[in-house]
Amino acid sequence: MAENVWILGIDMTRFGRHKDKDTLDLGSEAALGALRDAGVGIGDIGVLAAGNLIGGNGFGQLLQKQIGQTGIPVYNVANACATGATALRVVVMAIKSGEVDTGLAVGVEKLSGAGLLTGNARKEEGGHWVRDGRYGAVAPLDGRVGTEIMPGVFAQIGMEYGYKYGGVDFELFARISEKNHAHSTLNPKAAYQKRFTLDEIMNDVMIAYPNTRPMCSANCDGAAAAVLVSETKLRTLSLEQQRRAVKISASVLTSDPWTEGCQVLPDINTLTRRAATTAYEQAGIGPADLDLVELHDCFATAELVHYDNLGLCEPGGAADFFRSGATWRDGSTPVNVSGGLQSKGHPVSATGIANVWEVATHLRGEAGPRQIEGARVGLAHVIGLGSACGVHVLERAAA
Amino acid sequence: MSRMPLVDYLVLDDEPHLVAAECTACGARYFDRRSACAHCGGVEFGSADVPTEGVLTTFTIVQFAAAGVEVPFVAGVVDCGGTSVRGNVVNTPPDPEHVTLGMRVRLTTVPVGTDSAGIEAVGYGFEPV
Numbered sequence: 001m002a003e004n005v006w007i008l009g010i011d012m013t014r015f016g017r018h019k020d021k022d023t024l025d026l027g028s029e030a031a032l033g034a035l036r037d038a039g040v041g042i043g044d045i046g047v048l049a050a051g052n053l054i055g056g057n058g059f060g061q062l063l064q065k066q067i068g069q070t071g072i073p074v075y076n077v078a079n080a081c082a083t084g085a086t087a088l089r090v091v092v093m094a095i096k097s098g099e100v101d102t103g104l105a106v107g108v109e110k111l112s113g114a115g116l117l118t119g120n121a122r123k124e125e126g127g128h129w130v131r132d133g134r135y136g137a138v139a140p141l142d143g144r145v146g147t148e149i150m151p152g153v154f155a156q157i158g159m160e161y162g163y164k165y166g167g168v169d170f171e172l173f174a175r176i177s178e179k180n181h182a183h184s185t186l187n188p189k190a191a192y193q194k195r196f197t198l199d200e201i202m203n204d205v206m207i208a209y210p211n212t213r214p215m216c217s218a219n220c221d222g223a224a225a226a227v228l229v230s231e232t233k234l235r236t237l238s239l240e241q242q243r244r245a246v247k248i249s250a251s252v253l254t255s256d257p258w259t260e261g262c263q264v265l266p267d268i269n270t271l272t273r274r275a276a277t278t279a280y281e282q283a284g285i286g287p288a289d290l291d292l293v294e295l296h297d298c299f300a301t302a303e304l305v306h307y308d309n310l311g312l313c314e315p316g317g318a319a320d321f322f323r324s325g326a327t328w329r330d331g332s333t334p335v336n337v338s339g340g341l342q343s344k345g346h347p348v349s350a351t352g353i354a355n356v357w358e359v360a361t362h363l364r365g366e367a368g369p370r371q372i373e374g375a376r377v378g379l380a381h382v383i384g385l386g387s388a389c390g391v392h393v394l395e396r397a398a399a
Numbered sequence: 400m401s402r403m404p405l406v407d408y409l410v411l412d413d414e415p416h417l418v419a420a421e422c423t424a425c426g427a428r429y430f431d432r433r434s435a436c437a438h439c440g441g442v443e444f445g446s447a448d449v450p451t452e453g454v455l456t457t458f459t460i461v462q463f464a465a466a467g468v469e470v471p472f473v474a475g476v477v478d479c480g481g482t483s484v485r486g487n488v489v490n491t492p493p494d495p496e497h498v499t500l501g502m503r504v505r506l507t508t509v510p511v512g513t514d515s516a517g518i519e520a521v522g523y524g525f526e527p528v
Contacts, residue, residue: 128514128515129514131407134431135408135431135432136406136407136432138405138511139511139522141405141406142465142468143469143470144487144509145405145486145487145523146474147459147461147472149461149463149464152461156457156475157457159457160456160457162457162500170495206460206462206463207463208459209459209460209461209495258427260481260482261483263431264430264476264483265457265476265483265485
């Protein structure tokens with residue numbers, strides 16, 4: 001039986017615009033914060049997993065050159081929006097394998113002002129048509145054969161749920177966004193902490209129906225980092241460190257198995273269902289045991305389908321589940337009490353560790369005014385399109 | 400030749416239609432050039448004509464796109480007799496009153512442009528039945 005793995009220290013920067021800080025400043029801030037929170041130094045770290053998609057190659061080594069070149073192995077990881085969760089997962093695997101007892105995972109992104117992600121500007125056309133790529137396309141397909149922009153892709157994912165099960169409309173999706181923006185007002189680390197009325201959300205700029213601007217995740221700057229230890233190592237540390245440690249009772253990463261149509265519109269459901277099922281098995285819990293969930297609401301339309309994918313509701317029952325009020329912070333399964341990606345922000349590679357930070361902070365009872373009282377078990381979920389799904393189940397240390 | 404298809408899987412004959420690469424082992428269908436079957440690992444493919452009528456199973460109305468892409472347009476997925484196809488919904492106003500989940504649509508051709516040799520590229524979309 002492999003060792004249990006615990007979060008010893010974890011930190012995230014404020015998400016938002018950090019004009020005077022570069023990728024390394026933000027990454028260092030989160031990493032040093034996590035080390036301080038853990039009560040260990042860089043010399044105690046046996047492995048580093050680092051994620052950064054935009055900043056170029058070798059981020060992990062560049063980070064070491066700021067915070068400590070100790071010669072340990074570095075894994076630079078990339079898995080789209082699941083990059084942070086992947087970094088965490090790499091450290092979990094390294095500790096479970098027994099090769100190291102302490103590791104550091106870091107994710108950081110500078111995305112302020114990045115605009116729409118993917119959907120490339122269309123080049124000048126003219127000259128001769130030439131077949132190109134695996135479709136033999138003579139011209140760019142974005143806009144001619146569907147859309148490649150993320151708000152449009154995820155809009156279709158939410159609408160597809162409506163086609164299958166009914167009961168879904170523009171207002172429902174807008175109400176999900178209303179919830180997350182309301183939650184964000186209690187989170188000082190969120191990029192946007194403004195409550196919007198339903199009317200404001202529905203009448204804002206339409207990006208890709210039914211996603212208006214506030215229903216889309218906010219591009220911003222931010223970093224998050226975590227120090228993980230084996231249970232054996234944890235038992236050698238101080239009582240205070242043990243008290244604040246958070247158990248990783250499940251750590252799962254999946255990719256998308258083939259399903260009909262999955263290469264036409266990404267199927268983000270099947271891999272999330274598999275990850276969730278495996279995670280509940282590993283943790284020995286069920287969705288009813290969760291005191292809070294941070295899930296990947298990159299768009300309001302995505303949050304809806306993940307209620308179902310994570311088993312928070314009956315199959316096909318996500319719309320009714322949301323309408324019951326269950327996912328508001330005073331409901332039976334609070335979802336995205338951080339404000340979610342729509343208001344907290346989505347600095348891609350940081351997101352999968354920041355979600356874990358949010359859950360861990362509640363389990364430690366340190367979430368201040370937005371604390372979910374008595375939280376014992378929580379789940380953090382991310383999706384990177386392409387696709388990768390990370391699910392982590394966390395548990396408070398026994399008192 | 401004065402016309403050519405926007406993509407290899409569009410056939411421009413008297414009755415324009417789409418053709419999928421179908422795995423001979425498991426029947427999984429694809430529209431791109433294949434190395435192998437992502438479902439079963441098979442490496443032999445036949446070609447299968449895709450029905451030209453189907454049901455719109457999802458859509459979005461894109462209002463804000465990359466530079467050079469005309470908006471608004473309707474992007475969606477059509478279930479053509481069990482084969483999912485990506486495409487735009489055309490020849491109807493791009494609003495939620497005219498485009499609805501479950502609506503029946505059929506394949507139609509859409510002009511893309513003409514190159515310097517006078518060859519017209521032709522794409523496809525789906526229009527309400």
